[in-house]
Amino acid sequence: MGVVRENLDRVARRYRALPGPARVALVVLLVVLVYLLPLLRPPIITTNQIDFGGVMFAIAAFALVAVGLNVVIGYAGLLDLGYVGFYAVGAYTTGVLTSYHAHWAFFLALPVAIAVTMVTGVLLGWPTLRVRGDYLAIVTLGFGEIIRIAVTNVEWVGAARGIKDIPHPPNIGPDPEPPFGDGGLFTIPSLQWDGIVPSLDSGRETTFLVFGAVSAVPYYWLVLSFLILILFADRLIKDSRVGRAWEATREDEDAAEHMGVPTFKFKLLAFALGAAVGGLSGSLYASSQSGYINPQSFPLLLSILFVAAVIVGGAGNRWGAIIGGTLVAYLPERFREFADFRLLVFGLALMILPVYRSQGLLPPRRTIRARAAAEEIEHLEGRDEAPTEVV
Amino acid sequence: MNFSFLVNHIVELSITGLALGAIYALIALGYTMVYGVLQLINFAHSEVFMYGTFAVAWVFVFVHGTTSVNQTLGGTAGLLLLSLLAAMAMSAAIAMLLERVAYRPLLKRKAPRLMALISAIGASFALSELMGLRDRVVGWVGLRDDLDNYVSKARDVYTNPVTIQPQTVFTVGGYGVKDVDIMVIVASLLMMVALDQFVRRTRFGRGIRAVAQDPESAALMGVNATRVIRGTFILGGIMAGAAATLYMVKIGSTRQNAGFIFGVKAFTAAVLGGIGNLRGALLGGLVLGVAENYGAAIFGTQWKDVVAFVLLILILLVRPSGILGESLGKARA
Amino acid sequence: MSERTRVLELDDVTLRFGGLTALDSVSFHIDEGEILGMIGPNGAGKTTAFNAITGVYQVTSGEVRFAGRSLAGLKRHAITKLGIARTFQNIRLFGSMTALENVLVGADANHSTGVLSALFRTAKHRREEDDGHERGMELLEFMGLASRADELAANLSYGDQRRLEIARAMATGPKLLCLDEPAAGFNPQEKAQLMELIRRVRDRGFTVLLIEHDMRLVMGVTDRIVVLEFGKKIAEGTPAEIRDNPAVIAAYLGVDEDAS
Ligand SMILES: Nc1ncnc2c1ncn2[C@@H]1O[C@H](COP(=O)(O)OP(=O)(O)OP(=O)(O)O)[C@@H](O)[C@H]1O
Numbered sequence: 003m004g005v006v007r008e009n010l011d012r013v014a015r016r017y018r019a020l021p022g023p024a025r026v027a028l029v030v031l032l033v034v035l036v037y038l039l040p041l042l043r044p045p046i047i048t049t050n051q052i053d054f055g056g057v058m059f060a061i062a063a064f065a066l067v068a069v070g071l072n073v074v075i076g077y078a079g080l081l082d083l084g085y086v087g088f089y090a091v092g093a094y095t096t097g098v099l100t101s102y103h104a105h106w107a108f109f110l111a112l113p114v115a116i117a118v119t120m121v122t123g124v125l126l127g128w129p130t131l132r133v134r135g136d137y138l139a140i141v142t143l144g145f146g147e148i149i150r151i152a153v154t155n156v157e158w159v160g161a162a163r164g165i166k167d168i169p170h171p172p173n174i175g176p177d178p179e180p181p182f183g184d185g186g187l188f189t190i191p192s193l194q195w196d197g198i199v200p201s202l203d204s205g206r207e208t209t210f211l212v213f214g215a216v217s218a219v220p221y222y223w224l225v226l227s228f229l230i231l232i233l234f235a236d237r238l239i240k241d242s243r244v245g246r247a248w249e250a251t252r253e254d255e256d257a258a259e260h261m262g263v264p265t266f267k268f269k270l271l272a273f274a275l276g277a278a279v280g281g282l283s284g285s286l287y288a289s290s291q292s293g294y295i296n297p298q299s300f301p302l303l304l305s306i307l308f309v310a311a312v313i314v315g316g317a318g319n320r321w322g323a324i325i326g327g328t329l330v331a332y333l334p335e336r337f338r339e340f341a342d343f344r345l346l347v348f349g350l351a352l353m354i355l356p357v358y359r360s361q362g363l364l365p366p367r368r369t370i371r372a373r374a375a376a377e378e379i380e381h382l383e384g385r386d387e388a389p390t391e392v393v
Numbered sequence: 394m395n396f397s398f399l400v401n402h403i404v405e406l407s408i409t410g411l412a413l414g415a416i417y418a419l420i421a422l423g424y425t426m427v428y429g430v431l432q433l434i435n436f437a438h439s440e441v442f443m444y445g446t447f448a449v450a451w452v453f454v455f456v457h458g459t460t461s462v463n464q465t466l467g468g469t470a471g472l473l474l475l476s477l478l479a480a481m482a483m484s485a486a487i488a489m490l491l492e493r494v495a496y497r498p499l500l501k502r503k504a505p506r507l508m509a510l511i512s513a514i515g516a517s518f519a520l521s522e523l524m525g526l527r528d529r530v531v532g533w534v535g536l537r538d539d540l541d542n543y544v545s546k547a548r549d550v551y552t553n554p555v556t557i558q559p560q561t562v563f564t565v566g567g568y569g570v571k572d573v574d575i576m577v578i579v580a581s582l583l584m585m586v587a588l589d590q591f592v593r594r595t596r597f598g599r600g601i602r603a604v605a606q607d608p609e610s611a612a613l614m615g616v617n618a619t620r621v622i623r624g625t626f627i628l629g630g631i632m633a634g635a636a637a638t639l640y641m642v643k644i645g646s647t648r649q650n651a652g653f654i655f656g657v658k659a660f661t662a663a664v665l666g667g668i669g670n671l672r673g674a675l676l677g678g679l680v681l682g683v684a685e686n687y688g689a690a691i692f693g694t695q696w697k698d699v700v701a702f703v704l705l706i707l708i709l710l711v712r713p714s715g716i717l718g719e720s721l722g723k724a725r726a
Numbered sequence: 727m728s729e730r731t732r733v734l735e736l737d738d739v740t741l742r743f744g745g746l747t748a749l750d751s752v753s754f755h756i757d758e759g760e761i762l763g764m765i766g767p768n769g770a771g772k773t774t775a776f777n778a779i780t781g782v783y784q785v786t787s788g789e790v791r792f793a794g795r796s797l798a799g800l801k802r803h804a805i806t807k808l809g810i811a812r813t814f815q816n817i818r819l820f821g822s823m824t825a826l827e828n829v830l831v832g833a834d835a836n837h838s839t840g841v842l843s844a845l846f847r848t849a850k851h852r853r854e855e856d857d858g859h860e861r862g863m864e865l866l867e868f869m870g871l872a873s874r875a876d877e878l879a880a881n882l883s884y885g886d887q888r889r890l891e892i893a894r895a896m897a898t899g900p901k902l903l904c905l906d907e908p909a910a911g912f913n914p915q916e917k918a919q920l921m922e923l924i925r926r927v928r929d930r931g932f933t934v935l936l937i938e939h940d941m942r943l944v945m946g947v948t949d950r951i952v953v954l955e956f957g958k959k960i961a962e963g964t965p966a967e968i969r970d971n972p973a974v975i976a977a978y979l980g981v982d983e984d985a986s
């Protein structure tokens with residue numbers, strides 16, 4: 003673990019030392035690389051037992067969720083154990099609008115799904131964000147369960163059968179016409195590796211850009227694009243009055259109120275924005291390769307995994323959230339051989355991590371130093387302070 | 394909605410609801426005490442309970458073999474007592490292990506509370522999975538899986554070979570009250586009174602209350618916080634072991650993930666009554682059990698859990714710190 | 727003196743916690759540009775008075791008026807926006823934020839940028855950010871903290887933290903600044919420096935309500951003093967009057983004057 007920390011810190015330092023244009027070039031290169039990852043199929047990290055494109059889709063989706071939940075947990079300090087509920091609301095809204103009760107196009111349903119999820123977030127947050135922080139955990143957990151039970155039992159959303167035939171996002175270029183044409187504009191081959199020697203793998207091609215049943219890569223690209231978009235938005239918001247208000251609220255809610263921050267309003271805002279990203283991810287999930295959702299896609303366990311992703315990465319740091327999301331989605335798939343032991347190992351890892359990295363893998367800058375200073379100050383304050391002081 | 398069913402079966406629903414709620418309450422005590430002392434949601438407490446249920450099952454198999462038999466409550470009294478001890482010992486041991494492995498290292502490092510929660514979640518996964526993999530584990534260490542061969546796979550439902558047949562003791566409002574329910578309610582109440590007295594009367598109980606109120610002044614007064622915390626986990630474990638026994642008497646089967654939903658409900662009960670508050674846990678558990686039963690009668694069984702959570706949200710709206718308010722011992726500002 | 731506008735007025739304020747009467751029919755006022763000292767032994771109700779003024783507690787009876795307007799029922803953040811800012815007896819900075827960011831949070835009380843203007847970097851957003859930075863840096867400068875602007879608040883020295891709290895409160899642009907034992911934990915020399923600073927704060931046009939244990943210090947800097955004991959106001963007057971007031975002497979007798 004210490005190695006991870008040192009390397010990450012060193013990389014960050016080197017990056018900051020680069021001149022502006024070099025930084026941009028580096029970022030662009032990196033982004034392109036990330037887009038191409040499922041085609042490059044680099045050895046070691048590529049999963050062999052299941053479709054690597056599908057795994058990359060899952061990773062991007064988890065990272066997206068983690069970035070959204072990071073707003074709630076990391077920035078605003080609200081422990082949301084029911085995030086899967088928003089995910090489900092987004093997915094089901096999409097399913098209902100595009101397949102079950104209407105036949106909207108995907109990109110029409112998407113914003114509606116996000117809006118509905120946001121409203122759900124506000125409706126849940128309005129009564130519950132007033133209660134003590136820790137209670138929020140159980141209330142949100144209950145919310146996740148309520149949603150799951152509701153979709154299991156309400157016929158209007160397909161009950162236990164779920165919703166199938168959810169349309170995929172629109173293709174770019176001609177639609178495929180099996181068995182003759184792949185459609186799309188062009189096809190991109192993948193690499194295959196013999197040891198460290200790469201060669202083209204013509205048997206594994208991705209059509210640009212057909213959202214079909216053959217390749218998961220286009221879905222990965224779509225989610226990744228949304229992830230990048232959300233990252234930009236996240237950064238702009240975090241770096242404004244809103245972000246400061248969240249951080250202040252998380253640090254000391256009373257003090258924030260006294261500095262003129264309407265904390266409830268900002269908590270609700272964090273909740274709603276987090277929910278919106280959850281809804282977005284859910285919607286993308288619904289329209290992904292299988293085009294099929296059912297209540298079992300949204301177990302409570304998923305909420306717990308989402309939270310784990312955020313905290314493992316380092317709550318409050320968007321890159322931490324991405325790392326956390328990646329690990330939580332990737333590790334179980336990579337080590338399928340140990341299928342039976344995956345959860346056990348995951349559980350043990352969650353136990354070990356806090357001991358060695360009590361702030362997560364990639365904590366926000368704040369927690370890196372502090373401590374000793376804080377203790378000294380407590381000591382000094384203690385010199386003349388009544389123990390009953392409340393505010 | 395079916396109100397006439399509720400009205401016609403009100404006695405039955407109330408009594409079975411109380412029995413269920415009593416089990417919630419016993420588990421809730423563990424959550425509430427640990428929360429009171431550490432402000433930590435001990436997410437893995439559900440597993441403490443689940444291991445207790447297996448201890449009961451194993452005692453049954455050990456004593457009785459694996460051929461299934463029907464028994465009356467009286468006929469198995471001795472067996473139950475043995476199971477109770479085994480379950481308490483097992484749960485207490487798991488709780489102690491949890492404290493040692495999952496929390497103490499974090500406390501020492503002053504990790505943020507959120508991290509302790511992650512550790513708790515991890516411990517919960519690990520414990521539950523360990524139970525789910527027990528046939529494999531037992532195979533590794535070269536033991537024949539004798540205790541476990543009653544079921545084929547570790548993740549399957551594990552049914553007690555001894556099935557307890559409830560007997561009607563007396564009849565109220567047309568419903569024959571069962572001995573099992575009476576036992577569950579009475580036994581839970583006894584355990585809780587004992588715990589309540591223990592926390593109120595003994596030196597150790599005073600230590601718990603002192604740490605809950607203000608860890609720093611408690612330390613100044615010479616309370617050994619580490620011991621108090623460990624003791625709190627053990628007490629919670631003992632209560633969970635009792636809950637596990639009663640659960641096996643009433644439900645009769647368990648599985649590796651049986652703890653989860655009961656854990657969630659118990660924690661709900663703790664919050665409902667006012668977390669950190671022992672009597673609140675009791676009240677919260679009973680209210681939750683009964684409300685769930687009524688709700689299930691009105692809306693249908695599948696909505697039972699929804700009723701529970703909606704009730705929680707409603708009560709928190711009216712009383713943000715639970716029905717009886719927070720605190721272990723005395724009110725905190 | 728009476729020509730000046732009343733900034734704050736406590737009118738027969740009583741505040742009870744269950745059986746305990748923390749404030750018992752307390753009345754006093756502050757005029758614009760004044761430094762009013764509030765003294766009293768431990769547990770006298772000084773912090774409680776602050777809490778009643780800044781909206782932490784609703785008063786049991788009586789009224790708190792700010793610029794003639796009753797504060798009853800107002801939320802804490804609304805009171806801040808009206809123009810009352812405070813510091814805390816126990817330092818309550820946002821430890822994970824830099825010194826500058828702490829002050830920015832205060833300055834944001836005057837801003838209204840929301841999510842959309844942040845996303846689109848609107849002109850208003852940029853104007854407010856610039857204004858916040860300018861005001862923030864200026865205040866840090868004033869408090870002698872400019873060189874520490876990018877330091878995390880939690881990493882600042884104790885004295886810097888105390889000063890940062892004052893800067894943060896000033897950033898909200900208040901008329902009335904309430905300082906709760908800002909010199910607690912300071913040595914005599916640091917205390918003297920802080921009192922000098924407070925005088926300069928007043929000269930910038932702030933009205934100051936100052937809680938301070940140290941009688942001598944309070945005497946030097948305040949225009950008037952209110953003395954609380956057991957929740958009651960036992961005296962009010964100029965420093966000279968307070969020094970000679972037998973009730974005050976009695977209240978402080980046996981209590982170490984330098985308890986702080
Ligand atoms: N929230 C509360 N609930 C109950 N009692 C309180 C509360 N807040 C303050 N008190 C009590 O009110 C009284 C006045 O307290 P306060 O903090 O105002 O004193 P103070 O004058 O600021 O003292 P110090 O010089 O020690 O800061 C004390 O007896 C205190 O215990």
Ligand SMILES: [Mg+2]
Pocket residue numbers: 391772773774815
């Ligand atoms: Mg005070």
